[in-house]
Amino acid sequence: MKGSEALLKRLPNDIGGLPADRIEQVDHVLEPWEKRCHALADVLDFHKIISTEEKRRGVESLGAEIIGKLSYYERWIAAFANIAFQKGILTPTELAERMREVERRFEPSPGESHATPGRSS
Amino acid sequence: MSTSHDHPHDHPEGDSHEPIGTDGKPGYYDVMETAVRELFIEHGLLRAAEIRRQIEVLDSRTPALGAQVVAKAWTDSGFKARLLEDGRSACEELGITFYDDTLLIVLENTDRVHNLIVCTLCSCYPRPVLGLPPDWYKLKPYRARAVTEPRKVLEEFGTFIHDDVEIRVSDSTATVRFLVLPQRPRGTEDWSDAQLAGLVTRDSMIGVAFARSPAEEVA
Numbered sequence: 001m002k003g004s005e006a007l008l009k010r011l012p013n014d015i016g017g018l019p020a021d022r023i024e025q026v027d028h029v030l031e032p033w034e035k036r037c038h039a040l041a042d043v044l045d046f047h048k049i050i051s052t053e054e055k056r057r058g059v060e061s062l063g064a065e066i067i068g069k070l071s072y073y074e075r076w077i078a079a080f081a082n083i084a085f086q087k088g089i090l091t092p093t094e095l096a097e098r099m100r101e102v103e104r105r106f107e108p109s110p111g112e113s114h115a116t117p118g119r120s121s
Numbered sequence: 122m123s124t125s126h127d128h129p130h131d132h133p134e135g136d137s138h139e140p141i142g143t144d145g146k147p148g149y150y151d152v153m154e155t156a157v158r159e160l161f162i163e164h165g166l167l168r169a170a171e172i173r174r175q176i177e178v179l180d181s182r183t184p185a186l187g188a189q190v191v192a193k194a195w196t197d198s199g200f201k202a203r204l205l206e207d208g209r210s211a212c213e214e215l216g217i218t219f220y221d222d223t224l225l226i227v228l229e230n231t232d233r234v235h236n237l238i239v240c241t242l243c244s245c246y247p248r249p250v251l252g253l254p255p256d257w258y259k260l261k262p263y264r265a266r267a268v269t270e271p272r273k274v275l276e277e278f279g280t281f282i283h284d285d286v287e288i289r290v291s292d293s294t295a296t297v298r299f300l301v302l303p304q305r306p307r308g309t310e311d312w313s314d315a316q317l318a319g320l321v322t323r324d325s326m327i328g329v330a331f332a333r334s335p336a337e338e339v340a
Contacts, residue, residue, distance in 0.1 A: 013243060015241060016265060017268055020266050022277060023278070025257050027256045027257065028256055033148075033151040035176055036158065038179060039172045040158050040172060043172055044161075046221075047166065051295070052245075052296075053295040056295060059243075072256075074150045077153050077154045084160075089166070090164075095153075095160065098156035101156075102155045
């Protein structure tokens, strides 16, 4: 056995029964963007634009490395973007442009000395 | 929906890597969430008000709802029978709406059987009645081990199950969710539903703990 078979037999999400560490009872309060991401997921599922199971598969198809390095809701939003591209709902260019625009909202406008614009501005 | 976490520097699940920094700028994924959401809205697929409404719904769901269901089942045998028959419609009797299209199967703990719920593939959880799951429920150690060594897992939560009690582990899916009905603590015979609900913890409804005893309540 070369070892690569294991990659086919178990996709990244399929971890039931694998050896793992002792359970640490960790938890955290969601960041505002994480809560918005969760609400977005629910609404996408309500309308069957992206169902819960599609999201799960979308996360899985990010691959083991991304899954290992991104946090829970980081994986969700990355999966939503990919699924939206696949369905032709969004284009990568459209998303990249909008992300740049969102970032610009937090940059001080020229001539403005104080550099903390509000999120809702 | 979570996934495996094989890399050596396991971080707490859901830990936001890039919160808004001290410069007031949102992190990369925060920006991505805003951009994706705005584009979905502009394409007419959903409305901003729906997202705001769902955030309010999420905020309204806590284990206190599940505790109310359990306390009612302890004091009302007719309700308990309906709850075990169809968890969702029994919860709806108490005004707990299901905002998704999931089924709810309620698993009763007895002197012979102790139930435990898990989602090995991701993080499916009875959110309408318990709110969002704790991070440990979504992390690899619990998901990987609950199905093969539940007794040991329970011991790590300080929960010791007698060897003659069967432990049943139920693995949740996107559409089928489970809730554990813990055993009613002894010494609570004349307690009201509201008093009983105070003994029912989130962890007892996941199955990693028992309901609190009256002694713990006083302590």
